[in-house]
Structure formats: structure tokens, C-alpha cells
Amino acid sequence: MLTRFILMGLDKKAGVLLAILAALAVAVPVMALATPPDSVWHLSTHTVALMGKYLCFALLALALDLVWGYVGILSLGHAAFFALGGYAMGMYLMRQIGPRGVYGNPILPDFMVFLNWKELPWYWHGFDQFWFAAVMVVLVPGLLAFAFGWFAFRSRVTGVYLSIITQALTFALLLAFFRNDMGFGGNNGLTDFKEILGYDIQAPATRVGLFVATVIALAIGYVLASGVVASKLGKVLVAVRDAESRVRFLGYETERYKLFAWTLSACMAGVAGALYVPQVGIINPSEFSPASSIEAVIWVAVGGRGTLAGAVLGAVLVNFGKSYFTAALPELWLFALGGLFVLVTLFLPKGILGLAAQLRQRLPSRGAVAAKPAGQKGV
Amino acid sequence: MHRALCWLLAAFLALTAPAIVIGDAFAADLPPLVRALGVGGYADTEKALAKLAETGDPAAVPVIEALQAGDLHVRKADGAVVVAKRSGNGYALTDPLTGAALGEADRNAVEKIKINNALRRSISAALGALTLMSPNAGVRWQAAEAVFKSRDANALEALDAALAKETDEGVKRAMTQARASVLLASGGSDEDRIAAIEVLKARGDQDALALLNGALNASANGSEAVKAAAQKAVSAVEQRLALWGAAQNLWYGLSLGSVLLLAAIGLAVTFGVMGVINMAHGEMVMIGAYATFLVQEAFRTWAPGLFDFSILVALPVAFLASGAVGVAIERSVIRWLYGRPLETLLATWGLSLALQQAVRSLFGPTNREVGAPSWMSGAFELGGLTITYGRLWIVVFAFLVFAALLVALRKTWFGLSIRAVTQNRNMASAMGIRTARVDALTFGLGSGIAGLAGVALSQIDNVSPNLGQGYIIDSFMVVVFGGVGNLWGTLVGALALGSVNKFLEPYAGAVLGKILVLIFIILFIQRRPRGLFALKGRAVEA
Numbered sequence: 024m025l026t027r028f029i030l031m032g033l034d035k036k037a038g039v040l041l042a043i044l045a046a047l048a049v050a051v052p053v054m055a056l057a058t059p060p061d062s063v064w065h066l067s068t069h070t071v072a073l074m075g076k077y078l079c080f081a082l083l084a085l086a087l088d089l090v091w092g093y094v095g096i097l098s099l100g101h102a103a104f105f106a107l108g109g110y111a112m113g114m115y116l117m118r119q120i121g122p123r124g125v126y127g128n129p130i131l132p133d134f135m136v137f138l139n140w141k142e143l144p145w146y147w148h149g150f151d152q153f154w155f156a157a158v159m160v161v162l163v164p165g166l167l168a169f170a171f172g173w174f175a176f177r178s179r180v181t182g183v184y185l186s187i188i189t190q191a192l193t194f195a196l197l198l199a200f201f202r203n204d205m206g207f208g209g210n211n212g213l214t215d216f217k218e219i220l221g222y223d224i225q226a227p228a229t230r231v232g233l234f235v236a237t238v239i240a241l242a243i244g245y246v247l248a249s250g251v252v253a254s255k256l257g258k259v260l261v262a263v264r265d266a267e268s269r270v271r272f273l274g275y276e277t278e279r280y281k282l283f284a285w286t287l288s289a290c291m292a293g294v295a296g297a298l299y300v301p302q303v304g305i306i307n308p309s310e311f312s313p314a315s316s317i318e319a320v321i322w323v324a325v326g327g328r329g330t331l332a333g334a335v336l337g338a339v340l341v342n343f344g345k346s347y348f349t350a351a352l353p354e355l356w357l358f359a360l361g362g363l364f365v366l367v368t369l370f371l372p373k374g375i376l377g378l379a380a381q382l383r384q385r386l387p388s389r390g391a392v393a394a395k396p397a398g399q400k401g402v
Numbered sequence: 403m404h405r406a407l408c409w410l411l412a413a414f415l416a417l418t419a420p421a422i423v424i425g426d427a428f429a430a431d432l433p434p435l436v437r438a439l440g441v442g443g444y445a446d447t448e449k450a451l452a453k454l455a456e457t458g459d460p461a462a463v464p465v466i467e468a469l470q471a472g473d474l475h476v477r478k479a480d481g482a483v484v485v486a487k488r489s490g491n492g493y494a495l496t497d498p499l500t501g502a503a504l505g506e507a508d509r510n511a512v513e514k515i516k517i518n519n520a521l522r523r524s525i526s527a528a529l530g531a532l533t534l535m536s537p538n539a540g541v542r543w544q545a546a547e548a549v550f551k552s553r554d555a556n557a558l559e560a561l562d563a564a565l566a567k568e569t570d571e572g573v574k575r576a577m578t579q580a581r582a583s584v585l586l587a588s589g590g591s592d593e594d595r596i597a598a599i600e601v602l603k604a605r606g607d608q609d610a611l612a613l614l615n616g617a618l619n620a621s622a623n624g625s626e627a628v629k630a631a632a633q634k635a636v637s638a639v640e641q642r643l644a645l646w647g648a649a650q651n652l653w654y655g656l657s658l659g660s661v662l663l664l665a666a667i668g669l670a671v672t673f674g675v676m677g678v679i680n681m682a683h684g685e686m687v688m689i690g691a692y693a694t695f696l697v698q699e700a701f702r703t704w705a706p707g708l709f710d711f712s713i714l715v716a717l718p719v720a721f722l723a724s725g726a727v728g729v730a731i732e733r734s735v736i737r738w739l740y741g742r743p744l745e746t747l748l749a750t751w752g753l754s755l756a757l758q759q760a761v762r763s764l765f766g767p768t769n770r771e772v773g774a775p776s777w778m779s780g781a782f783e784l785g786g787l788t789i790t791y792g793r794l795w796i797v798v799f800a801f802l803v804f805a806a807l808l809v810a811l812r813k814t815w816f817g818l819s820i821r822a823v824t825q826n827r828n829m830a831s832a833m834g835i836r837t838a839r840v841d842a843l844t845f846g847l848g849s850g851i852a853g854l855a856g857v858a859l860s861q862i863d864n865v866s867p868n869l870g871q872g873y874i875i876d877s878f879m880v881v882v883f884g885g886v887g888n889l890w891g892t893l894v895g896a897l898a899l900g901s902v903n904k905f906l907e908p909y910a911g912a913v914l915g916k917i918l919v920l921i922f923i924i925l926f927i928q929r930r931p932r933g934l935f936a937l938k939g940r941a942v943e944a
Contacts, residue, residue, distance in 0.1 A: 191875065358754055
């Protein structure tokens with residue numbers, strides 16, 4: 024049954040994406056570790072970490088596409104789940120530092136010693152175990168999303184209102200994590216990590232390992248998401264997106280379907296955050312900022328909303344563009360990003376992946392498109 | 403601390419200014435009396451002092467103060483009385499009445515006018531009498547306040563004498579309070595102390611509380627009656643201060659609420675009336691603030707004398723600048739996205755990023771200096787409240803803008819068109835209203851109001867490219883909380899959120915207070931998904 028569920032979601036698009044991911048999982052370790060540093064084929068540790076970062080964003084975009092593309096929930100707070108997963112992983116990495124910190128305290132992280140705290144807060148216990156942290160990475164964002172969605176969907180908060188309160192959620196978390204008394208390092212966040220699972224976090228082999236882990240997580244996430252979307256459950260989700268009241272009148276409890284997709288999506292975002300933190304080496308409250316959540320939305324929009332593969336493509340492309348622009352033309356990056364938002368919403372409503380279909384549809388029946396009523400409502 | 407310094411300075415000015423101004427007019431009969439101070443022994447000095455005090459001339463005050471400080475000397479050569487201060491090996495001499503420099507003198511050329519304890523008391527009494535009896539009510543009031551603070555028992559006699567003659571109500575009260583403070587500090591009969599406690603209770607400020615607490619501690623071993631009276635007075639004053647504290651919080655809440663109202667009211671038009679999610683709303687506020695900056699620069703360059711009017715000129719300029727940008731945005735982007743609120747949200751977010759970067763490229767990333775006109779600086783006291791003029795004007799301005807918008811929507815042809823298009827686009831169009839134009843102008847109106855908010859916010863916030871970002875989430879919260887499509891809801895929402903924020907702050911701290919407000923709104927939306935004042939009927943689903 025599980026195989027059926029997995030195979031059901033795999034179409035040609037998925038095959039291409041999974042093949043690319045498999046190729047990356049083999050090629051990157053070879054190029055980074057087995058080639059001499061002066062070879063053209065050599066990948067530096069920096070490049071590997073950068074690619075790993077893009078793929079973490081791709082997993083976040085995938086999670087967002089699941090709820091926005093298929094259930095019609097535009098979350099402006101997905102970065103909050105991403106950052107919570109990141110903080111859970113960061114707490115594990117902090118505990119691994121042990122007595123190698125600046126103050127040499129075997130139990131307390133440096134910032135707590137600095138704030139003159141005497142013992143570990145209760146919520147930091149258990150994070151010295153990797154398995155515990157790994158469970159929390161999924162559980163904390165999942166529980167928050169479940170509680171939030173439980174209230175929001177039952178009260179039938181939809182559309183723009185839902186978007187605005189997800190933004191309020193991430194903004195509240197941003198403010199909360201900036202406070203020193205919260206015990207998450209305040210402004211500076213968690214950083215100075217030394218090792219993960221006993222391996223030196225700076226070593227090239229560890230970086231490659233983390234990259235491969237990210238590729239595998241993205242592949243699993245993709246298979247899971249496409250399985251959900253192709254299943255009967257997925258059909259109901261799409262129906263909820265297109266006409267929620269009608270689905271409700273047909274006897275479905277739409278809240279439950281939405282809650283499932285929403286929580287699953289938050290868990291995926293949490294995993295993405297957890298993989299992101301060891302590769303960039305820091306997690307701080309700015310990850311919670313509403314701007315980063317909205318940026319994630321544009322990755323999905325660029326790639327193609329409701330296509331899954333498009334979200335992955337969009338995240339990688341936009342972030343590659345960001346890396347290029349911020350290095351080469353830092354003045355222009357915000358113009359480019361802002362322009363992207365406007366152009367994609369105006370001219371590419373289905374994103375890059377939808378472009379081909381858009382053109383195909385448009386060419387034979389130009390007149391039909393123009394005759395569409397102008398005041399038509401939709402989401 | 404600052405206030406204390408201000409008082410000292412004011413007292414100093416008040417004491418010296420009349421001395422300098424009218425000193426010459428009375429100089430004719432004063433100099434012989436001053437000269438008499440230096441003749442004979444203690445008893446003679448005391449007599450001369452009494453005569454000097456009898457004149458009631460404020461010009462004599464610095465002379466007596468110099469005597470008290472031990473600076474008054476007799477020049478042996480001619481018997482003149484001078485103020486002598488150490489300067490190098492000798493003394494620098496000045497005239498005690500006019501303050502004019504009289505050159506240097508050798509140590510042996512002058513002789514100090516010595517004072518003993520009896521004389522010291524007379525000096526205090528004379529000083530008190532001179533200032534407390536001054537013809538100027540302000541000087542008398544300050545003298546009474548000075549006694550209130552110093553609690554100098556020597557001043558009691560002069561105080562009683564002055565109190566008997568006093569006619570001004572305010573000064574009389576200050577003198578009574580000063581007398582009470584002295585009595586409480588120096589100890590007297592129980593009746594005196596209880597009466598004094600009552601007087602201080604009526605005064606009821608922080609100083610009175612400190613005195614009363616001191617009296618309470620001192621009366622620990624004293625009579626029960628005094629203790630009970632002090633106890634009662636302390637709790638009464640504390641209650642009064644708590645009440646004023648609450649009033650102050652209410653004012654802060656109103657002030658913050660009016661800022662929120664200003665920021666949100668433009669959004670109430672674009673989001674509430676038109677249903678357009680304008681994430682670039684904060685940037686319209688920012689453009690208004692930069693317009694203010696440019697207008698002020700122009701005034702600084704060409705008409706620095708008229709700087710106080712720059713804000714008034716900035717208002718229409720900011721309205722037009724932000725409004726024009728708004729119309730341009732509506733015509734170029736938003737009109738293609740009507741009916742697709744989530745896409746509008748993304749597109750306007752993109753515009754906000756581009757606008758921020760454009761302003762950053764033009765004006766630089768640092769804060770720009772926007773000055774306050776003189777009529778907006780300073781503060782005044784109202785009971786136990788301190789109110790700054792800047793904040794007061796912003797509150798007034800916010801309500802004026804609100805009222806103007808309400809009138810514009812209800813009473814003008816343009817407002818009628820807006821409402822018609824909102825309620826039924828096709829019907830309005832059939833009636834001959836150019837709906838596309840109304841859309842553009844409505845969006846321009848909302849943006850222009852945001853520009854007006856920018857003028858006000860430039861007075862209390864840093865004018866930087868990020869100015870708008872700080873307000874966008876708050877504005878959306880206000881509009882959603884108040885109920886979309888309802889201006890009154892926006893007003894109530896802004897004031898309610900502002901007050902709740904300020905009342906939470908003392909208990910929870912600024913950041914936690916804000917977090918609590920956000921959580922409250924998230925929960926509130928669950929209960930009432932359409933806000934405080936939801937539109938009812940078919941308009942809701944349209």
C-alpha cells in the first residue's frame with residue numbers, strides 16, 4: 024500500500040527531478056572530496072554549503088507550495104516553522120559545544136554564562152541527545168501549526184485574514200526570540216557550533232554529508248508531497264482550494280483536510296530549517312522576519328504555484344540570483360526582487376513551469392481569453 | 403534632576419533679575435545702609451541688617467547672601483563694603499549691590515565682616531522676609547518652594563509673617579505647605595504635626611509623599627494619633643499618584659493609538675473600502691516623511707525665518723506626492739489584479755521593496771534630520787500629567803484627518819462615487835460613474851492620507867527608508883481588528899490597541915506587551931473573523 028502511495032504521485036516531472044537529485048547526491052561528494060583542489064571539476068566547501076542552503080530553501084518552498092498551491096492557504100509565516108526547526112537543531116549543536124565554549128562551561132551555552140544564568144532552563148534539557156533534537160525539529164513546528172490551524176480553520180478564517188494572522192504569528196515570534204530572557208541567545212541567536220554527531224562541523228566531509236542529507240530529505244519530501252497530492256486526500260485538498268463551501272456542503276469536514284496539509288507542511292519546513300542551520304553555521308531571530316516568509320512565497324510563485332517541482336526550481340533559481348546580485352550589484356538586488364514580484368504576478372500567474380502550458384493554451388484561442396469577464400473573482 | 407536644575411535656575415534668575423534691573427533705582431538709599439553693615443561689632447551689624455531688611459528691596463538680597471556666605475568685607479582704606487573673593491594671592495573685589503568689578507586688593511587691605519550664630523539667624527530671617535515679602539508673586543512662590551525643599555527651621559518666623567500678609571491664593575498655599583514641611587521636620591506639638599500632615603496630603607505629589615514617608619518613619623516612637631494620620635495621608639497620596647499614573651498611561655495610549663490611527667487610516671481606505679491588500683502602504687508613509695524632509699530643506703535654504711510653517715506646507719506636498727505614487731501604482735499594477743487579493747499582496751510587496759531601495763539610492767540609507775517647529779516643541783503640565791506639544795498635535799491631527807476623511811466619504815460627490823463603486827460596480831458604471839477613474843482616485847486618496855501620516859510620523863520617528871516597514875504590520879492589525887470596510891472600526895481599533903499596549907507595558911515590558919497584543923489579535927480573529935465591527939449582509943461575501 025505504501026509503495027502504491029509513493030508510486031502514485033510520480034509522473035514524468037517527478038522522475039526528472041528525482042534523477043537530478045540522485046545525480047547531485049553522487050556527483051557532489053565525488054567532486055568535492057575525490058578531485059584535487061586545482062581541478063576544474065573541484066567544488067569548494069563553500070560552494071557545497073551554498074548548494075545545500077539552496078536545497079533547504081527548496082524544501083521550504085515545497086512545503087509552502089503544498090499549502091498554497093494545493094489548499095489555497097497563503098502562509099506569510101512559513102519562515103516561523105523553518106526557524107523553529109532551525110532553533111531545535113541549533114540547541115542540539117549548542118549543547119555539543121560543551122566545555123569548548125569561550126567560558127568553558129560544560130553545561131551552559133556561552134550566552135547563558137554571559138547573562139549570569141546558573142542552570143539550564145527546563146526546555147533546554149534533552150537537547151544533548153540527537154534523537155531528541157530530531158524529534159523536536161518535527162514536533163515543535165508541527166504542534167504550533169496544529170494548534171494554530173486548529174483554531175484558525177475551525178473559526179473559518181480564510182484568505183487574506185489568514186495570511187495576515189500568519190504574519191502576526193511570525194512577527195510575534197520574531198519579537199519573542201529577540202528577548203534575552205527567552206533563553207535562545209536573543210539578538211545573536213545560536214552560533215559557534217563545533218561538531219554534529221561527533222564530526223567536526225567545518226570539515227569538508229561533514230559538509231558533503233550534510234549536503235547529501237539535504238538532498239535525501241528533499242527527495243523524501245517531494246515524494247511525500249506528490250503522494251499526498253495525487254491521493255484521494257489530495258483531490259479533496261484541491262477541491263477545498265477551489266470551492267471550500269461547496270466541499271463542505273458535500274459533507275467533507277474541510278477543516279480536517281486543511282489541518283492535515285498545514286501541519287505536514289509545517290513539519291517539512293521544520294526539517295528544512297534543521298538542515299539549514301548546520302550548513303550556514305548560525306540561527307538568529309531575523310529568520311522569523313515577515314520579509315523572509317514573503318520571500319519564500321515568491322520562490323513558489325516564480326517556479327509555478329501548485330506544481331511542487333516548480334517550487335523547488337523557483338527556490339533554487341531565485342536564491343542563485345540573490346547570491347549573484349548581492350555580490351555583483353548589491354544596489355540592484357531589491358529592485359530585481361521587487362520587479363520579480365510584480366512581473367510574476369502580472370505576467371506569469373502559473374510561474375515558469377506553467378509558462379509552456381500558458382503559451383500552448385493561448386495561441387489557438389486568443390479571442391476566448393479576451394472575452395473572459397473582467398470582474399471574475401478568484402484566489 | 404532636570405526639573406530641580408530648572409527650578410534652581412529659575413529661582414536664580416528671578417532673584418537676580420530684579421536686582422539688576424531695579425537696583426539702580428533704589429541705589430540712592432541702599433548704599434548707606436550697606437555701608438553701615440561694616441561699622442562696629444555684631445550688634446551694630448545686626449541693627450544695620452534689620453534696617454536693610456525693612457526696606458523690602460529685592461536688591462538687598464545679594465548683599466545679605468554674600469554676608470551669609472562670608473564674602474562681605476570692609477575695605478580698610480575708605481570703609482566701603484565690598485564682596486571679596488579669593489583670586490591668586492589677593493582678593494577680587496566687586497560691588498555688592500551692582501556687581502561691578504572694583505579691582506584687586508591685597509589680603510591686608512580688606513577685613514571680613516564676621517558673623518556669629520545670633521547674626522546667622524537674623525540673616526536667614528531677613529532673607530526669608532525679603533524674598534517672601536517680595537512684591538513679585540513669582541518670587542514669593544519660589545521662596546516658599548525653596549523653604550519647602552530646605553525645611554529650614556530659621557525661616558519659620560519669616561514664613562509666618564509673610565503668610566499673615568499674603569493675598570495671592572497660590573502663593574498662600576505654597577507658603578502653608580512650606581510651613582507644614584518645616585513643622586514636620588523640626589518637630590512640634592502633635593496637633594501641629596497632624597495639621598501639617600493634612601496640608602501635605604492635600605498637596606499630594608511625589609515630594610509630599612517623600613516627606614510624609616519620612617514623617618511616618620520618624621513617628622514610629624511618637625504618638626499614635628500622628629502615626630495614624632501619617633499612615634492615612636501616605637495611602638491617600640499613593641492612591642492619588644496611582645490615579646495620575648493611570649491617567650498618564652491613558653494619555654500615552656491615546657498618543658500611540660493616534661499614531662496607529664494615522665498609519666492605518668489610509669489602509670482603511672485601500673484595504674477596507676477597495677479590498678486591495680497594499681503591502682506598499684508603509685512606503686507611502688515613508689514617501690510622506692521624505693516629502694516633509696525635502697520641504698524643510700527648501701525652507702532652510704530659502705526662507706529660514708518661516709521654518710515654523712514648513713510642516714503646514716509639507717502637508718499638501720506629502721499628500722500629493724504619496725497620492726501621485728498611489729495613482730501610478732494603481733494604474734500600472736493593481737488594476738490588473740482586482741479580485742485576486744493574494745496576488746495583489748505579492749505584487750505590492752514587490753513594489754514596497756523597490757520603493758525602499760529607490761529611496762535608499764536617492765537619499766542614502768541613513769536617517770534624515772526632520773526638525774520640529776517651535777510650536778510643536780516643549781511640554782506643559784496638567785495636574786499630575788506631563789504632555790508634550792508634539793504628541794498633543796499628533797493626537798489632534800489624527801482626529802482631524804479622520805473627521806476629514808469621514809466627511810469626504812459621506813458628504814462629497816467623490817465619496818458618493820467611491821461608495822457606489824464599492825457596493826455595486828456594474829450598477830455604478832451603468833449610472834455613468836467612470837469606475838476605473840474612481841478606483842485610481844480612491845487608491846490615490848488612501849495613499850495620500852498615508853503621506854499625511856508620514857508628515858506626522860516624521861516628527862516622532864527616524865526618517866529612513868525603513869520607516870514604513872515598522873508600521874505595516876501594526877496598520878493591518880488595526881484594520882483587521884476594527885473590521886474591514888468600517889472607518890469607525892479603525893478608529894476604535896487603533897485607540898483600543900494603543901491603550902492596551904501602553905497599559906501592558908509597565909507590567910510586561912514593551913516587547914512582551916506587543917507580543918501579547920499580537921496573540922490577542924490572533925485569538926480575537928478566531929472569535930470574530932471579520933473584526934470588531936463587521937459589515938453585515940450581502941456585501942460580506944461579495
